[in-house]
Amino acid sequence: xxxxxxxxxxxxxxxxxxxxxxxxxxxxxxxxxxxxxxxxxxxxxxxxxxxxxxxxxxxxxxxxxxxxxxxxxxxxxxxxxxxxxxxxxxxxxxxxxxxxxxxxxxxxxxxxxxxxxxxxxxxxxxxxxxxxxxxxxxxxxxxxxxxxxxxxxxxxxxxxxxxxxxxxxxxxxxxxxxxxxxxxxxxxxxxxxxxxxxxxxxx
Amino acid sequence: xxxxxxxxxxxxxxxxxxxxxxxxxxxxxxxxxxxxxxxxxxxxxxxxxxxxxxxxxxxxxxxxxxxxxxxxxxxxxxxxxxxxxxxxxxxxxxxxxxxxxxxxxxxxxxxxxxxxxxxxxxxxxxxxxxxxxxxxxxxxxxxxxxxxxxxxxxxxxxxxxxxxxxxxxxxxxxxxxxxxxxxxxxxxx
Numbered sequence: 001x002x003x004x005x006x007x008x009x010x011x012x013x014x015x016x017x018x019x020x021x022x023x024x025x026x027x028x029x030x031x032x033x034x035x036x037x038x039x040x041x042x043x044x045x046x047x048x049x050x051x052x053x054x055x056x057x058x059x060x061x062x063x064x065x066x067x068x069x070x071x072x073x074x075x076x077x078x079x080x081x082x083x084x085x086x087x088x089x090x091x092x093x094x095x096x097x098x099x100x101x102x103x104x105x106x107x108x109x110x111x112x113x114x115x116x117x118x119x120x121x122x123x124x125x126x127x128x129x130x131x132x133x134x135x136x137x138x139x140x141x142x143x144x145x146x147x148x149x150x151x152x153x154x155x156x157x158x159x160x161x162x163x164x165x166x167x168x169x170x171x172x173x174x175x176x177x178x179x180x181x182x183x184x185x186x187x188x189x190x191x192x193x194x195x196x197x198x199x200x201x202x203x
Numbered sequence: 204x205x206x207x208x209x210x211x212x213x214x215x216x217x218x219x220x221x222x223x224x225x226x227x228x229x230x231x232x233x234x235x236x237x238x239x240x241x242x243x244x245x246x247x248x249x250x251x252x253x254x255x256x257x258x259x260x261x262x263x264x265x266x267x268x269x270x271x272x273x274x275x276x277x278x279x280x281x282x283x284x285x286x287x288x289x290x291x292x293x294x295x296x297x298x299x300x301x302x303x304x305x306x307x308x309x310x311x312x313x314x315x316x317x318x319x320x321x322x323x324x325x326x327x328x329x330x331x332x333x334x335x336x337x338x339x340x341x342x343x344x345x346x347x348x349x350x351x352x353x354x355x356x357x358x359x360x361x362x363x364x365x366x367x368x369x370x371x372x373x374x375x376x377x378x379x380x381x382x383x384x385x386x387x388x389x390x391x392x
Contacts, residue, residue, distance in 0.1 A: 023257065023258050024257055024258075025257055026257055026258070027255075027256075027257050027376070027378060028254075028376075028377070029224055029258060029259035029260050029261070029262075029263075030223050030224060030259065030260075033259065055313050055316070056309070056313075058312075058313070058316050059305065059309045059312045059313050059316070060305065062312055062316070062321060062325060063301055063304045063305055063308070063312070064217065064218055064219055064220045064221045064300065064301055064304070065217055065220055065261075065297075065298060065300060065301025065302075065304070065305075066220070066224070066227075066259045066261040066262060066297070066298060066301065067223060067259070068258075068259045069259065069261075069262070069298050069301060069302070070301050070305050073301070073302055073305040073306060074305050074309050077305065077306055077309060082306060085302065085305070085306050089298060089302060092258075092259075092262075093258075093262055093294060093298065095257060095258055096256070096257065096258030096259065096262040096263050096266060096294075097262065097266050097290065097294050099256050099257065099258070099263075100252070100253075100256060100258075100262075100263050100266040100267050100270075100290075101266060101270065101287065101290055103252060103256065103267075104266070104267050104270040104271065104286065104290070105270075105283055105286075107252070108271070108274075109241075109242070109245045109271060109274075109275065112244075112245070112248055117389065120388050120389050120391075120392040121385040121386075121388050121389050122244075122248050122251070122385070122388065123350070123355070123359075123388045123391075123392050124358075124362060124384045124385050124386070124387045124388015124389065124391065124392070125247075125248070125251045125381055125384045125385045125388060126244070126247045126248070126251070126343075126348040126349070126359070127348065127349055127359040127360070127362040127363035127366070127384070128251075128362055128363065128366040128380055128381055128383075128384030129247050129250050129251045129254070129343065129348075129381070130247075130340055130343045130344055130348065130349075130363050131362075131363045131364070131366035131367035131370060131380070132254065132366065132370060132377050132380065132381070133225055133228065133250075133336060133339050133340040133343065134340045134367055135367060135370045135371050136225050136336055137333060137336045137337045137340060138371065140222070140225075140329075140332060140333045140336055141333045143329075144329035144330050144332070144333050146330055146333060150330050153330035153331060153333075153334060154330050154331070154333035154334035154337060155334070155337075156334070157330075157331055157333075157334025157335065157337075157338065158334040158335075158337035158338040158341060159338075159341075161229055161233075161334070161335070161338035161341075161342070162338050162341040162342055164237075169233070170233060171219070171229045171230050171233055171335055171338070172215065172219045172230070174331045174334060174335070175219050175221055175328065175331060175335075177327075177331070178327040178328045178329075178330065178331030178332075179324040179327050179328050180324075180327070181327045182323045182324050182325065182326040182327015182328060183320060183323040183324050183327065184323070185323065185326070185327065186319055186322060186323025186326055186327075187319055187320070187323060190319050
């Protein structure tokens with residue numbers, strides 16, 4: 001295992017190929033991809049050290065969008081600026097794009113509906129998909145440390161989006177409210193703490 | 204023009220898609236399934252296929268939806284070439300907002316990652332993301348996916364329950380759960 005030079009001329013194609021390989025062989029997206037990206041970028045190629053990678057991961061996580069794409073853009077940017085970002089992002093996206101395109105050409109909505117074998121398979125699969133989305137509800141609730149005091153937030157959010165009522169069923173509304181509310185709560189809380197700290201015993 | 208509408212919708216999905224692929228499903232449901240560009244069933248099928256193929260679910264579903272939506276919107280666009288155009292557009296547009304944000308703000312965020320502003324925003328977003336994922340699950344629990352007659356509905360509830368237990372208790376990979384459910388569908392129906 002050699003330490004590869006960041007200024008090497010062949011870096012861009014290698015960056016592309018590395019992300020292409022990860023995109024082509026990692027099932028499950030998100031966190032499954034992050035651990036493999038870390039292994040390739042930090043341990044194998046040594047393009048970035050672990051501390052730097054974790055910093056980039058923090059950035060990738062705090063921005064919207066697809067996590068695996070965000071981290072590849074951040075790594076590419078760190079190594080080669082805009083060019084690096086484009087190559088790394090293309091590497092991550094292309095395998096998915098090509099595989100799905102190949103499937104979509106054959107597996108059309110009409111075929112799923114009219115082919116008796118395919119339609120029966122999908123009748124079985126659909127309720128399982130719902131189950132696969134219920135499971136992360138629980139794990140993300142745990143990760144978010146949802147308590148009896150905060151459980152109203154996800155419950156009300158989910159029910160109002162589900163209601164399909166005008167305006168209040170728009171998920172964007174809750175993302176904006178959540179971010180703004182968190183910001184206000186956190187700043188007040190911290191200012192109160194800081195003020196309390198300065199004034200000694202009072203609050 | 205369906206392509207312009209797809210661009211506008213996928214810009215919103217990319218820009219507000221916090222909390223990963225499953226949270227993004229709530230936005231896709233609203234923006235793409237809501238106007239009827241693809242059916243509830245097709246959406247669920249696309250989610251299943253996106254989970255069974257490598258790569259992030261957000262990219263997989265964007266490519267698939269981009270391929271299918273033009274033809275569903277206007278039958279004269281139901282050809283591989285128009286589908287390919289839709290795929291390219293949706294896939295590029297869904298990553299565009301985050302690409303710009305990561306490329307231009309990563310230095311700023313890295314410097315302020317411990318700031319009260321960023322911590323506060325994420326403390327507020329976390330419980331909302333739980334709600335978004337839950338809403339996606341609720342929205343998919345419908346007659347189109349579970350069936351309306353007793354026989355179909357009964358088996359659907361059964362498959363949903365054992366799939367949930369399998370994923371939640373045994374850490375079986377979701378791909379095998381989907382394959383098993385497909386085999387069950389073939390046997391039952």
